[in-house]
Amino acid sequence: MRPIVLATDYGTSGAYVGQLKSAIYTVAPGATIIDLTHELPEFNPRASAYLLASFLEYVPPESVIVGVVDPGVGSARLPVVLEGDGYAFTGPDNGLFSIVSRKLSKARWSEILLSSEPASNTFHGHDIFAPVAAKIASGLTPRLAPVPAEDRTGIQWPDDLHEIVLVDHFGNGVTGIRYRLSDQDRILKVHGEEIRYAQAFHCVGPGESLWYGNSNGLIEVAVREGSAAERFNLGVGEPVDFGAED
Incomplete structure:
Protein backbone atom coordinates (compact mmCIF):
# COMPACT_ATOMS: atom_id res chain seq x y z
CA MET A 1 0.00 0.00 0.00
CA ARG A 152 -6.50 24.81 -13.48
CA THR A 153 -6.49 27.58 -10.92
CA GLY A 154 -3.06 29.09 -10.24
CA ILE A 155 -1.52 27.97 -13.52
CA GLN A 156 -0.57 31.62 -14.18
CA TRP A 157 1.09 32.18 -10.80
CA PRO A 158 4.83 33.00 -10.95
CA ASP A 159 7.50 30.39 -10.26
CA ASP A 160 8.81 32.61 -7.44
CA LEU A 161 6.52 34.47 -5.06
CA HIS A 162 8.21 37.53 -3.58
CA GLU A 163 6.24 37.38 -0.37
CA ILE A 164 6.43 35.78 3.06
CA VAL A 165 4.53 32.49 2.80
CA LEU A 166 5.07 31.21 6.34
CA VAL A 167 6.17 32.49 9.73
CA ASP A 168 7.45 29.48 11.63
CA HIS A 169 7.71 28.58 15.31
CA PHE A 170 11.00 30.46 15.64
CA GLY A 171 9.71 33.64 14.02
CA ASN A 172 11.59 32.99 10.79
CA GLY A 173 9.94 34.27 7.63
CA VAL A 174 9.90 31.76 4.77
CA THR A 175 9.51 33.33 1.34
CA GLY A 176 8.19 31.87 -1.89
CA ILE A 177 11.48 32.65 -3.63
CA ARG A 178 13.65 29.73 -4.69
CA TYR A 179 17.21 29.91 -3.41
CA ARG A 180 19.95 30.27 -6.02
CA LEU A 181 23.71 30.43 -5.42
CA SER A 182 23.86 33.44 -7.73
CA ASP A 183 21.75 35.47 -5.27
CA GLN A 184 24.21 35.30 -2.38
CA ASP A 185 25.64 38.77 -3.05
CA ARG A 186 22.21 40.39 -3.21
CA ILE A 187 20.53 42.31 -0.41
CA LEU A 188 17.03 41.29 0.57
CA LYS A 189 14.72 44.17 1.42
CA VAL A 190 11.85 43.82 3.87
CA HIS A 191 9.87 46.91 4.93
CA GLY A 192 12.82 49.00 3.74
CA GLU A 193 15.26 47.08 5.93
CA GLU A 194 18.32 45.53 4.26
CA ILE A 195 19.16 41.93 5.10
CA ARG A 196 22.33 40.24 3.90
CA TYR A 197 23.03 36.62 3.07
CA ALA A 198 24.75 34.26 5.50
CA GLN A 199 25.29 30.56 5.00
CA ALA A 200 24.13 29.61 8.49
CA PHE A 201 23.22 31.10 11.86
CA HIS A 202 26.73 30.79 13.30
CA CYS A 203 27.97 33.16 10.60
CA VAL A 204 26.30 36.13 12.34
CA GLY A 205 26.22 37.27 15.94
CA PRO A 206 23.29 36.81 18.33
CA GLY A 207 20.53 39.26 17.50
CA GLU A 208 21.80 39.86 13.96
CA SER A 209 19.63 39.29 10.90
CA LEU A 210 20.36 37.12 7.90
CA TRP A 211 18.75 35.51 4.92
CA TYR A 212 19.71 32.04 3.75
CA GLY A 213 18.58 29.14 1.59
CA ASN A 214 16.59 26.80 3.82
CA SER A 215 16.49 23.01 3.66
CA ASN A 216 13.43 23.14 1.40
CA GLY A 217 15.20 25.28 -1.19
CA LEU A 218 13.41 28.55 -0.36
CA ILE A 219 14.86 31.84 0.86
CA GLU A 220 14.24 32.41 4.56
CA VAL A 221 14.66 35.51 6.73
CA ALA A 222 15.82 35.05 10.31
CA VAL A 223 17.39 36.65 13.35
CA ARG A 224 19.93 34.56 15.21
CA GLU A 225 18.44 33.56 18.58
CA GLY A 226 15.58 35.95 17.96
CA SER A 227 12.44 36.50 15.92
CA ALA A 228 12.54 38.02 12.46
CA ALA A 229 8.75 38.26 12.60
CA GLU A 230 8.98 40.60 15.59
CA ARG A 231 12.03 42.51 14.36
CA PHE A 232 10.64 43.21 10.89
CA ASN A 233 6.91 42.95 11.58
CA LEU A 234 6.59 39.97 9.24
CA GLY A 235 3.40 38.20 8.34
CA VAL A 236 2.17 35.99 5.52
CA GLY A 237 1.74 38.10 2.41
CA GLU A 238 4.37 40.71 3.32
CA PRO A 239 6.36 41.66 0.19
CA VAL A 240 10.09 40.94 0.04
CA ASP A 241 12.47 41.65 -2.80
CA PHE A 242 16.09 41.92 -3.75
CA GLY A 243 17.84 45.26 -3.92
CA ALA A 244 21.26 45.94 -5.41
CA GLU A 245 24.18 43.59 -4.95
CA ASP A 246 26.21 44.07 -1.79
Whole structure:
Protein backbone atom coordinates (compact mmCIF):
# COMPACT_ATOMS: atom_id res chain seq x y z
CA MET A 1 0.00 0.00 0.00
CA ARG A 2 1.24 3.47 -0.86
CA PRO A 3 1.90 5.89 2.02
CA ILE A 4 -0.59 8.72 2.55
CA VAL A 5 0.76 12.15 3.43
CA LEU A 6 -1.36 14.90 5.00
CA ALA A 7 -0.72 18.62 4.44
CA THR A 8 -3.44 20.95 5.69
CA ASP A 9 -4.18 24.22 7.45
CA TYR A 10 -6.29 22.46 10.08
CA GLY A 11 -3.95 22.98 13.03
CA THR A 12 -3.76 20.32 15.74
CA SER A 13 -5.98 21.66 18.51
CA GLY A 14 -9.29 20.33 17.18
CA ALA A 15 -10.64 17.03 15.89
CA TYR A 16 -10.21 17.73 12.18
CA VAL A 17 -6.95 15.82 11.71
CA GLY A 18 -8.28 12.81 13.60
CA GLN A 19 -11.44 12.83 11.53
CA LEU A 20 -9.36 12.99 8.35
CA LYS A 21 -7.38 9.94 9.44
CA SER A 22 -10.56 8.10 10.42
CA ALA A 23 -11.90 8.60 6.91
CA ILE A 24 -8.70 7.09 5.51
CA TYR A 25 -8.67 4.10 7.86
CA THR A 26 -12.32 3.37 7.07
CA VAL A 27 -11.33 2.74 3.45
CA ALA A 28 -7.77 1.49 4.04
CA PRO A 29 -7.33 0.02 7.56
CA GLY A 30 -3.69 -0.81 6.91
CA ALA A 31 -2.71 2.64 5.67
CA THR A 32 0.52 4.35 6.67
CA ILE A 33 -0.24 8.01 7.32
CA ILE A 34 2.39 10.74 7.59
CA ASP A 35 1.50 14.12 9.09
CA LEU A 36 3.68 16.39 6.97
CA THR A 37 2.14 19.57 8.34
CA HIS A 38 -1.16 20.92 9.58
CA GLU A 39 0.19 24.46 9.83
CA LEU A 40 -0.06 25.63 6.23
CA PRO A 41 -1.17 29.30 6.09
CA GLU A 42 -4.86 29.18 6.88
CA PHE A 43 -7.28 30.18 4.12
CA ASN A 44 -4.32 30.85 1.81
CA PRO A 45 -3.88 28.28 -0.98
CA ARG A 46 -1.56 30.64 -2.87
CA ALA A 47 1.08 30.88 -0.15
CA SER A 48 0.57 27.20 0.69
CA ALA A 49 1.21 26.20 -2.92
CA TYR A 50 4.84 27.36 -2.75
CA LEU A 51 5.40 25.59 0.56
CA LEU A 52 3.84 22.35 -0.61
CA ALA A 53 6.03 22.29 -3.71
CA SER A 54 9.13 22.83 -1.56
CA PHE A 55 8.22 19.88 0.68
CA LEU A 56 8.04 17.33 -2.15
CA GLU A 57 11.60 16.03 -1.80
CA TYR A 58 10.80 14.99 1.79
CA VAL A 59 7.80 12.92 0.74
CA PRO A 60 8.37 9.18 0.17
CA PRO A 61 8.19 7.97 -3.44
CA GLU A 62 4.76 6.76 -4.58
CA SER A 63 3.04 8.79 -1.85
CA VAL A 64 -0.55 9.95 -2.07
CA ILE A 65 -0.75 13.48 -0.69
CA VAL A 66 -3.98 14.88 0.76
CA GLY A 67 -3.69 18.66 0.47
CA VAL A 68 -6.37 20.78 2.11
CA VAL A 69 -6.32 24.56 2.30
CA ASP A 70 -9.82 25.16 1.11
CA PRO A 71 -11.53 28.46 1.93
CA GLY A 72 -13.89 27.86 -1.01
CA VAL A 73 -15.15 24.51 0.28
CA GLY A 74 -18.74 23.91 -0.78
CA SER A 75 -18.44 26.22 -3.80
CA ALA A 76 -18.27 25.33 -7.49
CA ARG A 77 -14.50 24.77 -7.40
CA LEU A 78 -13.60 21.26 -8.56
CA PRO A 79 -12.27 18.44 -6.39
CA VAL A 80 -9.22 17.15 -8.24
CA VAL A 81 -6.49 14.54 -8.40
CA LEU A 82 -3.03 15.48 -9.72
CA GLU A 83 -0.72 12.62 -10.73
CA GLY A 84 2.83 12.43 -12.00
CA ASP A 85 6.23 10.84 -11.29
CA GLY A 86 4.58 8.23 -9.07
CA TYR A 87 2.90 10.78 -6.80
CA ALA A 88 -0.80 11.52 -6.47
CA PHE A 89 -2.40 14.56 -4.86
CA THR A 90 -6.03 14.91 -3.84
CA GLY A 91 -7.56 18.25 -2.93
CA PRO A 92 -9.33 21.35 -4.21
CA ASP A 93 -8.69 23.03 -7.54
CA ASN A 94 -7.84 26.39 -6.00
CA GLY A 95 -4.15 26.68 -6.89
CA LEU A 96 -2.83 24.58 -4.01
CA PHE A 97 -1.23 22.07 -6.41
CA SER A 98 -0.32 24.55 -9.16
CA ILE A 99 3.34 25.00 -8.23
CA VAL A 100 4.09 21.37 -7.39
CA SER A 101 2.55 20.35 -10.74
CA ARG A 102 5.46 22.14 -12.45
CA LYS A 103 7.88 19.75 -10.76
CA LEU A 104 6.15 16.69 -12.20
CA SER A 105 6.86 15.32 -15.64
CA LYS A 106 3.69 14.55 -17.58
CA ALA A 107 1.44 15.91 -14.84
CA ARG A 108 -2.14 14.66 -15.25
CA TRP A 109 -5.18 16.37 -13.75
CA SER A 110 -8.54 14.72 -13.14
CA GLU A 111 -11.82 15.82 -11.63
CA ILE A 112 -13.12 13.64 -8.82
CA LEU A 113 -16.60 12.49 -9.81
CA LEU A 114 -18.74 12.60 -6.72
CA SER A 115 -20.96 9.72 -5.68
CA SER A 116 -24.67 10.04 -5.09
CA GLU A 117 -24.02 10.21 -1.35
CA PRO A 118 -24.07 13.87 -0.33
CA ALA A 119 -20.87 15.45 0.97
CA SER A 120 -20.92 18.13 3.62
CA ASN A 121 -20.56 21.72 2.53
CA THR A 122 -17.70 22.40 4.92
CA PHE A 123 -15.48 19.30 5.25
CA HIS A 124 -14.50 17.96 1.83
CA GLY A 125 -11.16 16.87 3.30
CA HIS A 126 -13.00 14.20 5.26
CA ASP A 127 -15.83 13.46 2.84
CA ILE A 128 -13.99 13.51 -0.50
CA PHE A 129 -10.22 13.99 -0.52
CA ALA A 130 -9.24 11.53 2.23
CA PRO A 131 -11.40 8.61 0.98
CA VAL A 132 -10.19 9.12 -2.59
CA ALA A 133 -6.58 9.16 -1.40
CA ALA A 134 -7.20 5.94 0.53
CA LYS A 135 -8.60 4.27 -2.59
CA ILE A 136 -5.62 5.33 -4.69
CA ALA A 137 -3.18 4.17 -1.99
CA SER A 138 -4.95 0.80 -1.87
CA GLY A 139 -4.70 0.29 -5.62
CA LEU A 140 -8.39 0.96 -6.22
CA THR A 141 -9.63 3.24 -8.96
CA PRO A 142 -11.84 6.15 -7.89
CA ARG A 143 -14.22 7.72 -10.38
CA LEU A 144 -12.19 10.35 -12.20
CA ALA A 145 -12.51 12.36 -15.40
CA PRO A 146 -9.50 14.01 -17.09
CA VAL A 147 -9.48 17.82 -17.11
CA PRO A 148 -7.09 20.14 -19.00
CA ALA A 149 -4.06 21.47 -17.12
CA GLU A 150 -4.35 24.90 -18.69
CA ASP A 151 -7.72 25.48 -17.00
CA ARG A 152 -6.50 24.81 -13.48
CA THR A 153 -6.49 27.58 -10.92
CA GLY A 154 -3.06 29.09 -10.24
CA ILE A 155 -1.52 27.97 -13.52
CA GLN A 156 -0.57 31.62 -14.18
CA TRP A 157 1.09 32.18 -10.80
CA PRO A 158 4.83 33.00 -10.95
CA ASP A 159 7.50 30.39 -10.26
CA ASP A 160 8.81 32.61 -7.44
CA LEU A 161 6.52 34.47 -5.06
CA HIS A 162 8.21 37.53 -3.58
CA GLU A 163 6.24 37.38 -0.37
CA ILE A 164 6.43 35.78 3.06
CA VAL A 165 4.53 32.49 2.80
CA LEU A 166 5.07 31.21 6.34
CA VAL A 167 6.17 32.49 9.73
CA ASP A 168 7.45 29.48 11.63
CA HIS A 169 7.71 28.58 15.31
CA PHE A 170 11.00 30.46 15.64
CA GLY A 171 9.71 33.64 14.02
CA ASN A 172 11.59 32.99 10.79
CA GLY A 173 9.94 34.27 7.63
CA VAL A 174 9.90 31.76 4.77
CA THR A 175 9.51 33.33 1.34
CA GLY A 176 8.19 31.87 -1.89
CA ILE A 177 11.48 32.65 -3.63
CA ARG A 178 13.65 29.73 -4.69
CA TYR A 179 17.21 29.91 -3.41
CA ARG A 180 19.95 30.27 -6.02
CA LEU A 181 23.71 30.43 -5.42
CA SER A 182 23.86 33.44 -7.73
CA ASP A 183 21.75 35.47 -5.27
CA GLN A 184 24.21 35.30 -2.38
CA ASP A 185 25.64 38.77 -3.05
CA ARG A 186 22.21 40.39 -3.21
CA ILE A 187 20.53 42.31 -0.41
CA LEU A 188 17.03 41.29 0.57
CA LYS A 189 14.72 44.17 1.42
CA VAL A 190 11.85 43.82 3.87
CA HIS A 191 9.87 46.91 4.93
CA GLY A 192 12.82 49.00 3.74
CA GLU A 193 15.26 47.08 5.93
CA GLU A 194 18.32 45.53 4.26
CA ILE A 195 19.16 41.93 5.10
CA ARG A 196 22.33 40.24 3.90
CA TYR A 197 23.03 36.62 3.07
CA ALA A 198 24.75 34.26 5.50
CA GLN A 199 25.29 30.56 5.00
CA ALA A 200 24.13 29.61 8.49
CA PHE A 201 23.22 31.10 11.86
CA HIS A 202 26.73 30.79 13.30
CA CYS A 203 27.97 33.16 10.60
CA VAL A 204 26.30 36.13 12.34
CA GLY A 205 26.22 37.27 15.94
CA PRO A 206 23.29 36.81 18.33
CA GLY A 207 20.53 39.26 17.50
CA GLU A 208 21.80 39.86 13.96
CA SER A 209 19.63 39.29 10.90
CA LEU A 210 20.36 37.12 7.90
CA TRP A 211 18.75 35.51 4.92
CA TYR A 212 19.71 32.04 3.75
CA GLY A 213 18.58 29.14 1.59
CA ASN A 214 16.59 26.80 3.82
CA SER A 215 16.49 23.01 3.66
CA ASN A 216 13.43 23.14 1.40
CA GLY A 217 15.20 25.28 -1.19
CA LEU A 218 13.41 28.55 -0.36
CA ILE A 219 14.86 31.84 0.86
CA GLU A 220 14.24 32.41 4.56
CA VAL A 221 14.66 35.51 6.73
CA ALA A 222 15.82 35.05 10.31
CA VAL A 223 17.39 36.65 13.35
CA ARG A 224 19.93 34.56 15.21
CA GLU A 225 18.44 33.56 18.58
CA GLY A 226 15.58 35.95 17.96
CA SER A 227 12.44 36.50 15.92
CA ALA A 228 12.54 38.02 12.46
CA ALA A 229 8.75 38.26 12.60
CA GLU A 230 8.98 40.60 15.59
CA ARG A 231 12.03 42.51 14.36
CA PHE A 232 10.64 43.21 10.89
CA ASN A 233 6.91 42.95 11.58
CA LEU A 234 6.59 39.97 9.24
CA GLY A 235 3.40 38.20 8.34
CA VAL A 236 2.17 35.99 5.52
CA GLY A 237 1.74 38.10 2.41
CA GLU A 238 4.37 40.71 3.32
CA PRO A 239 6.36 41.66 0.19
CA VAL A 240 10.09 40.94 0.04
CA ASP A 241 12.47 41.65 -2.80
CA PHE A 242 16.09 41.92 -3.75
CA GLY A 243 17.84 45.26 -3.92
CA ALA A 244 21.26 45.94 -5.41
CA GLU A 245 24.18 43.59 -4.95
CA ASP A 246 26.21 44.07 -1.79
